[in-house]
Amino acid sequence: MPTRRTFLAGLTSASLTPTLGWADAGNPIALSAARRPDGQHVLVGLARTGHITFEITLPARGHAAAAHPHVAEAVAIARRPGTFAKVIDCARGRVKQTLHAPTGRHFYGHGAFSADGAFLFTPENDIATGAGWIGVWESGTRYKRLDSFSSAGIGPHEILRTPSGQLAVANGGIRTHPATGRDKLNLDTMRPNLAIFDADGRLADMAEGPDTQHQNSLRHISAGRDGNIVCGFQWQGDRFDAPPLVALYTGNGTLIPAQMDDTNLRKLDGYIGSVSAYGNGRYAASAPRGNMTFEFDSTGTQSGTHSARDVCGLCATPDGMCLVTDGTGRVHILKDSTFTHLATHKYAFDNHLVALTPV
Amino acid sequence: MRLAIALCLSALSALPAVADVQRAIDTHILPGHVALSMRTAELANTAQADCSPEAVRPAFHAAYDAWISISHIQIGPIEDQALTLHMSYWPDPKDSTGKALARLTAAADPIVDQPKAFGDVSATAQGFTALERLLYETQTDAAYACRLTQAIARDLARKSAAINADWPAFATLMRSAGADGNTRFQNEDEARRALYTALSTGLAFLHDQRLGRPLGTFERPRPLRAEARRSERSLRHVQLQLAALETLAAAMTDSDLSATKAAFAAARARADALDDPALQGVADPGGRFRVELIQQAVRAIQIAVIDEIGTPLGITAGFNSLDGD
Numbered sequence: 001m002p003t004r005r006t007f008l009a010g011l012t013s014a015s016l017t018p019t020l021g022w023a024d025a026g027n028p029i030a031l032s033a034a035r036r037p038d039g040q041h042v043l044v045g046l047a048r049t050g051h052i053t054f055e056i057t058l059p060a061r062g063h064a065a066a067a068h069p070h071v072a073e074a075v076a077i078a079r080r081p082g083t084f085a086k087v088i089d090c091a092r093g094r095v096k097q098t099l100h101a102p103t104g105r106h107f108y109g110h111g112a113f114s115a116d117g118a119f120l121f122t123p124e125n126d127i128a129t130g131a132g133w134i135g136v137w138e139s140g141t142r143y144k145r146l147d148s149f150s151s152a153g154i155g156p157h158e159i160l161r162t163p164s165g166q167l168a169v170a171n172g173g174i175r176t177h178p179a180t181g182r183d184k185l186n187l188d189t190m191r192p193n194l195a196i197f198d199a200d201g202r203l204a205d206m207a208e209g210p211d212t213q214h215q216n217s218l219r220h221i222s223a224g225r226d227g228n229i230v231c232g233f234q235w236q237g238d239r240f241d242a243p244p245l246v247a248l249y250t251g252n253g254t255l256i257p258a259q260m261d262d263t264n265l266r267k268l269d270g271y272i273g274s275v276s277a278y279g280n281g282r283y284a285a286s287a288p289r290g291n292m293t294f295e296f297d298s299t300g301t302q303s304g305t306h307s308a309r310d311v312c313g314l315c316a317t318p319d320g321m322c323l324v325t326d327g328t329g330r331v332h333i334l335k336d337s338t339f340t341h342l343a344t345h346k347y348a349f350d351n352h353l354v355a356l357t358p359v
Numbered sequence: 360m361r362l363a364i365a366l367c368l369s370a371l372s373a374l375p376a377v378a379d380v381q382r383a384i385d386t387h388i389l390p391g392h393v394a395l396s397m398r399t400a401e402l403a404n405t406a407q408a409d410c411s412p413e414a415v416r417p418a419f420h421a422a423y424d425a426w427i428s429i430s431h432i433q434i435g436p437i438e439d440q441a442l443t444l445h446m447s448y449w450p451d452p453k454d455s456t457g458k459a460l461a462r463l464t465a466a467a468d469p470i471v472d473q474p475k476a477f478g479d480v481s482a483t484a485q486g487f488t489a490l491e492r493l494l495y496e497t498q499t500d501a502a503y504a505c506r507l508t509q510a511i512a513r514d515l516a517r518k519s520a521a522i523n524a525d526w527p528a529f530a531t532l533m534r535s536a537g538a539d540g541n542t543r544f545q546n547e548d549e550a551r552r553a554l555y556t557a558l559s560t561g562l563a564f565l566h567d568q569r570l571g572r573p574l575g576t577f578e579r580p581r582p583l584r585a586e587a588r589r590s591e592r593s594l595r596h597v598q599l600q601l602a603a604l605e606t607l608a609a610a611m612t613d614s615d616l617s618a619t620k621a622a623f624a625a626a627r628a629r630a631d632a633l634d635d636p637a638l639q640g641v642a643d644p645g646g647r648f649r650v651e652l653i654q655q656a657v658r659a660i661q662i663a664v665i666d667e668i669g670t671p672l673g674i675t676a677g678f679n680s681l682d683g684d
Binding site: 157240263289348 | 443444450451453552677679682683
């Protein structure tokens with residue numbers, strides 16, 4: 001029997017399609033971009049068991065996606081310095097709309113929805129000035145560009161909404177220009193920060209690392225249930241002189257560096273790929289170039305190290321664990337200091353896992 | 360851990376081995392660790408008998424040679440015992456070794472006379488990199504430097520013996536990859552990949568660090584960043600590592616590796632022709648060019664190794680690690 005909602009939708013018009021929830025996409029708990037063995041790039045949904053619940057082809061390599069909190073809809077955002085984003089109906093398996101960055105802007109591969117799903121936010125580079133912006137889009141049957149506001153830094157990378165409805169932006173600090181690819185143009189003067197915005201786009205707080213670590217580029221962030229944010233960095237200085245590449249933000253303009261083992265730190269090429277806050281006050285960070293995943297306790301002290309080749313994707317599961325993916329197609333689960341293999345697919349999982357459950 | 364390995368051994372020893380992994384272990388890894396253990400024991404004995412730099416240097420060179428010849432094997436006991444940095448602490452951009460030795464010396468810290476406790480001092484004050492400073496730099500307190508030399512030599516021998524002692528058990532785990540109960544290597548590919556990682560990261564370390572650090576940039580060469588420049592071993596480390604990695608490459612595959620062998624030969628010829636043991640010539644354009652030629656030859660080895668060993672093993676460059684975002 002059709003539900004009232006599908007019934008009404010069917011009555012009004014063919015174009016006004018009914019809204020389907022994540023259950024209609026096979027109940028995934030996370031999304032990931034991936035590459036199939038035939039080279040085709042796809043967006044997949046992953047279940048808690050590690051199995052793939054749906055798969056949709058993408059026109060080019062993805063990076064991360066923004067997941068709508070209620071509707072089975074994701075926006076796959078082109079990797080830096082791409083200018084397109086695909087709005088994907090994950091239940092019906094089709095691309096619903098292509099968004100284009102405004103002229104003179106490009107995306108950074110990440111995006112986030114507001115808590116009610118009404119707005120999409122996309123970090124952007126204003127190519128001429130190098131200033132970071134957050135694009136604001138209205139979601140719905142057709143997405144519409146509404147506005148944009150300053151990201152309060154250069155090179156805004158990951159964006160997320162916090163449990164209190166604020167937005168957190170990782171300003172990496174590195175200026176790039178599409179004419180010179182990913183060349184870093186301001187390493188001597190770069191100054192990354194974590195910027196926190198109220199829902200209306202007003203800057204509420206900003207946290208920076210110490211001056212001596214101004215080359216520690218903040219790229220990835222994840223918020224826990226308590227609102228604390230774990231930060232993952234990419235060090236632009238000598239890889240054998242890297243400061244801690246993970247920090248915690250608990251408010252008040254301060255980043256608290258994690259306690260990381262020096263032997264491990266030297267093996268990472270100064271590079272953290274993803275971070276995740278999960279469970280009650282637990283944190284994880286992945287190092288694809290060091291082939292390691294690290295666990296941290298609530299104080300930010302490294303409490304475990306797990307080997308996995310080309311590991312990168314991390315996200316919290318609804319049952320308080322951390323789902324982990326790697327570039328060799330494996331899915332793992334991190335729980336109470338044990339790292340367990342769940343499933344292997346013939347896919348290379350791309351950089352990020354995006355959790356579908358609100359934290 | 361040791362008990363667990365011992366229990367595994369009895370269950371696994373009857374299983375057939377992976378031929379290429381077996382050969383790499385038998386002809387390269389195990390003998391390399393035996394040599395390291397023997398040379399460091401001789402170093403410790405020499406230092407015990409006469410701790411003057413002149414007396415210790417020959418044994419230091421022999422033991423350091425043994426270490427560099429096996430230092431690319433960073434899996435197994437050295438990783439499990441967390442000793443990677445204790446054998447040699449390099450690169451060291453902040454001169455942590457200089458600072459740590461200065462601290463110990465200024466305090467005339469008696470920990471040098473307590474063999475067990477000394478093993479737990481900072482890795483920066485241990486290993487070949489610290490020992491080199493004591494043997495090749497003027498010491499403000501010769502008597503303390505003597506005790507420190509003995510302590511470092513003794514601990515190098517102890518750690519090398521511990522690594523060597525655990526290798527046969529780890530080798531069994533590698534050989535029995537995929538057997539029931541082998542959680543460390545769940546299939547044969549994992550053992551092969553571990554060896555391939557040692558080879559490819561060894562080549563990358565040679566290219567990027569041992570050669571790349573002193574080269575710096577054309578505008579700013581960094582001769583003081585050459586590894587073991589005080590004992591004028593920088594070029595020797597390049598030669599030893601080329602030889603060791605070639606042995607490993609040849610052992611881990613049955614194919615003839617014609618491009619890989621040619622690339623190794625070209626790199627060795629360029630290194631052997633260079634008359635610049637501490638790579639200090641990087642500071643002038645002519646000398647720099649010759650070191651760059653070696654570095655380019657190492658790049659050619661890296662490419663040949665990917666083609667002839669990595670690709671046939673189904674190993675592709677990291678999807679995420681290469682992406683860089």
